[in-house]
Amino acid sequence: MRTKRSYIKEYSVIFVSLVIIITINLILGSILLPFKDIVSAFTGTDTPQYIKDIIFTFRIPKVITALLAGAALSVCGLQMQTLFRNPLADPFILGISSGAGLGVALLVMGFSAFGISLSSSLFSTIGIATSAWLGALSVTLIILMVSARFRDSISLLIFGIMLGSVVGAVISLLQYFSSSSALKVFVLWTMGSFAGLSQTQIWVMFILILTGMAMSLYSIKDLNALLMGESYAKSLGVNLERTRRRILIATTLLAGSVTAFCGPIGFIGIAVPHIARMLFRNADHKVLMPATALLGASIMVFADTVAQLPGQSGVIPINTVSALIGVPVILFVILKNRFI
Amino acid sequence: MESYKTIEDRILVLESLSLGYDKVIYSNINAHANSSEMIAIVGANGIGKSSLLKSISGINTYPSGKIKVLNSCVENYPAGRLAQQVSFVPSQSPRAKNLSVFDMVATSCYNRTNWLGTLRKRDWELITSTLALVGLEGFENRDSSGLSDGEFQRAAIARSLVQNSRIILMDEPTAFLDIANRIHITKLLKNITREENKTIIFSTHDLLQALKLCDKIWVMGHSGFYEGTPNDLIERGAFDMMFKDSSLKFDRELFTFI
Numbered sequence: 001m002r003t004k005r006s007y008i009k010e011y012s013v014i015f016v017s018l019v020i021i022i023t024i025n026l027i028l029g030s031i032l033l034p035f036k037d038i039v040s041a042f043t044g045t046d047t048p049q050y051i052k053d054i055i056f057t058f059r060i061p062k063v064i065t066a067l068l069a070g071a072a073l074s075v076c077g078l079q080m081q082t083l084f085r086n087p088l089a090d091p092f093i094l095g096i097s098s099g100a101g102l103g104v105a106l107l108v109m110g111f112s113a114f115g116i117s118l119s120s121s122l123f124s125t126i127g128i129a130t131s132a133w134l135g136a137l138s139v140t141l142i143i144l145m146v147s148a149r150f151r152d153s154i155s156l157l158i159f160g161i162m163l164g165s166v167v168g169a170v171i172s173l174l175q176y177f178s179s180s181s182a183l184k185v186f187v188l189w190t191m192g193s194f195a196g197l198s199q200t201q202i203w204v205m206f207i208l209i210l211t212g213m214a215m216s217l218y219s220i221k222d223l224n225a226l227l228m229g230e231s232y233a234k235s236l237g238v239n240l241e242r243t244r245r246r247i248l249i250a251t252t253l254l255a256g257s258v259t260a261f262c263g264p265i266g267f268i269g270i271a272v273p274h275i276a277r278m279l280f281r282n283a284d285h286k287v288l289m290p291a292t293a294l295l296g297a298s299i300m301v302f303a304d305t306v307a308q309l310p311g312q313s314g315v316i317p318i319n320t321v322s323a324l325i326g327v328p329v330i331l332f333v334i335l336k337n338r339f340i
Numbered sequence: 341m342e343s344y345k346t347i348e349d350r351i352l353v354l355e356s357l358s359l360g361y362d363k364v365i366y367s368n369i370n371a372h373a374n375s376s377e378m379i380a381i382v383g384a385n386g387i388g389k390s391s392l393l394k395s396i397s398g399i400n401t402y403p404s405g406k407i408k409v410l411n412s413c414v415e416n417y418p419a420g421r422l423a424q425q426v427s428f429v430p431s432q433s434p435r436a437k438n439l440s441v442f443d444m445v446a447t448s449c450y451n452r453t454n455w456l457g458t459l460r461k462r463d464w465e466l467i468t469s470t471l472a473l474v475g476l477e478g479f480e481n482r483d484s485s486g487l488s489d490g491e492f493q494r495a496a497i498a499r500s501l502v503q504n505s506r507i508i509l510m511d512e513p514t515a516f517l518d519i520a521n522r523i524h525i526t527k528l529l530k531n532i533t534r535e536e537n538k539t540i541i542f543s544t545h546d547l548l549q550a551l552k553l554c555d556k557i558w559v560m561g562h563s564g565f566y567e568g569t570p571n572d573l574i575e576r577g578a579f580d581m582m583f584k585d586s587s588l589k590f591d592r593e594l595f596t597f598i
Contacts, residue, residue, distance in 0.1 A: 005481075085434065217456075218455060220456060221450065221453070224447055227439055227447070228433050228435075228439075228447065229434040231394065231428070232430055232433055234398070235397045235423065235426070235428035236420075236423050236447070236451070237419040237420035237421070237450060238419070239419050281438050283436045283437065283440075283443065284439070
């Protein structure tokens with residue numbers, strides 16, 4: 001009789017390191033905050049007001065955003081890799097980030113065409129998030145409309161990549177004709193950032209991602225069946241079309257929301273599921289999905305800690321860091337031992 | 341033996357069935373299967389053997405005709421219900437890295453488990469005993485992608501036994517195996533039909549094995565479909581019509597083409 005392997009040890013190691021990384025993230029920054037100040041800020045004993053301000057208005061919202069983004073993108077990447085049976089699939093493989101980019105480009109560069117500049121007003125953050133989300137949603141809607149026509153997911157994958165390229169071409173065209181100030185706003189968005197989200201925005205992002213996560217959890221059983229090919233899954237009674245639709249909607253909720261609020265953050269979505277497979281040596285999505293979410297959150301917060309350049313006043317774009325972390329992992333894991 | 345089986349014993353009936361997706365690739369198939377029968381499907385490459393199996397298991401749609409499983413048409417079955425009667429073993433299942441043999445077989449409990457796929461104790465025991473039945477005792481925690489072709493085929497057979505359907509469809513189960521494994525797997529299938537009361541329908545290019553072991557053979561010939569017992573088909577000269585090339589003649593003594 002086989003005894004079920006428990007992964008409590010692995011999960012707790014990841015969880016403890018997540019807590020440590022979060023603490024380090026809160027300590028480091030343009031000003032170093034002593035650990036005891038952070039503790040006292042939470043326990044409520046007398047802490048200087050400016051420290052409370054730094055922690056509660058800047059650092060905590062940023063950490064929460066990074067946690068949500070990391071977990072969402074990684075879980076999304078895991079599903080895409082299983083659905084398309086492709087180790088290089090990421091949350092954006094069906095053109096969701098291009099769609100979001102087009103939304104932002106239309107907003108930013110469209111306004112500049114009328115002579116209105118969108119520099120850094122509150123309107124611009126909300127406007128950018130909304131237009132990015134609408135852009136991502138429209139790409140998903142197009143893909144959902146055509147997905148019923150495709151017999152297998154590979155045709156869907158090709159369609160998604162092609163659609164992404166077309167949208168990318170339109171974005172380039174818009175960039176070519178736009179003013180340099182509008183171009184700067186757009187380029188800054190593509191670099192990604194976790195900072196500057198209001199409490200309301202974080203709540204919206206949280207609810208969207210929570211819904212996406214719930215749908216992803218519901219797909220676990222179908223994803224496990226899909227591991228052994230679509231025709232086998234279909235012979236088991238998996239409703240392929242419905243599963244595909246559910247995964248696509250979850251992807252928009254997860255990756256679309258992250259892209260809308262933080263910009264298109266690359267590499268995490270491909271790399272983290274591979275790290276999870278390497279650590280857990282298990283293909284069961286019941287094990288992999290929570291592991292991927294936890295690992296994704298930890299790595300994203302770590303990337304953010306590096307990006308804020310401890311002790312310096314400036315920050316570097318999060319996409320630079322995620323690429324520097326993600327690319328070696330992708331090369332190592334995928335070239336060394338392909339797990340799909 | 342055939343004579344005292346009534347119509348109710350026919351668990352699978354094909355009536356003037358055509359195959360194909362965009363265009364018809366094969367038509368006018370009339371056949372049936374009884375319980376605990378072992379049936380081989382033979383025919384030239386590309387004639388539609390896989391399409392026939394996939395149509396019966398509900399993976400492919402078919403342009404016309406009827407496929408009845410236990411007296412009701414397959415397209416009337418809700419998605420999971422057909423899987424309780426019919427299971428399908430693809431010719432070469434894609435392998436998933438890190439998927440243990442136990443978890444691989446456990447996926448076939450899809451229709452019996454809750455939304456998360458949690459196994460009940462009964463299924464747990466069934467998987468363990470089925471793995472022992474196909475000769476994979478102690479393989480539970482092995483990585484399924486590292487199995488040899490013969491072992492993997494056994495695991496796939498275990499998977500469809502655990503699915504617990506009355507009909508098992510297999511697309512070329514022995515195609516990638518060496519002679520020893522080919523004989524073991526065929527014997528295993530024969531035992532399963534007798535002892536587990538299953539109907540196994542499989543496609544094959546090994547006509548000799550099919551003639552020796554199967555209760556019935558479905559010949560997807562170039563000019564038409566034939567159904568019958570091995571001896572009956574030889575008498576009727578069905579195998580001479582199997583290929584387009586009429587210079588290939590079936591030798592009744594040697595059981596092969598010359």
